[in-house]
Amino acid sequence: MESLPKVESRSFIRLGFVPLNDCAPVAVAHELGIFKTYGLNVRLSRQPGWATVRDMLSYGELDAAQSIAGLAFYLALGLNKLRREIAVPLVLSAHGNAITLSNEFPPDQIGRGEGLTAHLAQKWKKNRPFTLAAAHRFSSHHLLLQGWLRRHGLQPGRDAEIVFLPPPLMPRNLAAGHIDGYCVGEPWNSESILQGYGWCPATSAELSTGHPEKVLLVTGEFVNERRDDCIALGAALLHACRLCQDPGFRNELISILARPAYTGCSLATLRNSLGPVFDSGRGEIDASDFHLFYGADLNCPSADKASWFLSGMRSAGLLPETTVAPLTRLYRQDLFRASERLLLPA
Secondary structure, three states: OOOOOOOOHHHOOOEOOOOOOOHHHHHHHHHOOHHHHHHOOOOEEEEEOOOHHHHHHHOOOOOEEEEEEEEHHHHHHOOOOOOOOOEEEEEEOOEEEEEEEOOOOOOOHHOOEEEEEHHHHHHHOOOOOOEEEEEEOHHHHHHHHHHHHHHOOOOOOEEEEEEEHHHHHHHHHOOOOOOOOOEEEHHHHHHHHHHOOEEEEEEEEHHHHOOEEEEEEEEEEHHHOOHHHHHHHHHHHHOOOOOOOHHHHHHHHHHHOOOOOOOOOOOHHHHHHHHHHEEEEEEEEEEEOOOEOOOOOOOOOOOHHHHHHHHHHHHOOOOOOOOOOHHHHHHHHHHHHHHHOOOOOO
């Protein structure tokens, strides 16, 4: 095993995150001193949503972030006209998202979505379009939501309007009637379900089994100028991912995520999606694969994981078919393997 670096030799790392269940590896690494174990001085920066993560990475105000994977392509391809060298040295999680609909849409009529077209044709009386929210245009939530709508006979943009909101704002907008549903990461589906505002027709594990979710996103400057720090950061977070996957650690994980510095949600809300059973608002379902943090090749930033996003973005009309992405320069298996070698035994 490669020797661990010394804390004294390092300046701090600015690491961003968004308050969701899948910020768990970041929270655990910080709260349990895992970053320090790997010789790192990390300063966490909580952000309200993915747009601010994007901007802070773009302008060099963060060195790294827990991120939706789509931002890697957004920045690397210059889709905001501000190209930024970026790298993905680690996949932090898979699954963890769900679709929530307002209780105005009866579960017995909608099912898993198959009854939505008929319900809208017969019952829609509002003087605005049927409106759903996603976390970001280039997020897996948007891709999953578009695929779910098409699967059930609805055309995004024609039969349903999709708007973009920071994850923590979705439950209150659903409760206020500003939107009719959303696709987001937990705990913000459970928040609406347990408060009685909505119910879940489908989880992302059901919509796209095995899909990659959050990644560690690092700037090119961080990789090029502080490569050892980047590798150690990947190892520390991989260590935390392994711990987050352990069922015996789940209660402690829930208590960490409930802190105001992270999600600030109730223990009951967090337990609903991180426990063994998920109350979907239409019955209880097995939640054993609702969130995945570690195992097999889940954490390796491989070309097939990158391709899942590329394919989804093309299907959603977010990328031209001819767009070529530099997958091996973006998804850095070399950095991941170096972090793996540095990983301490369980």
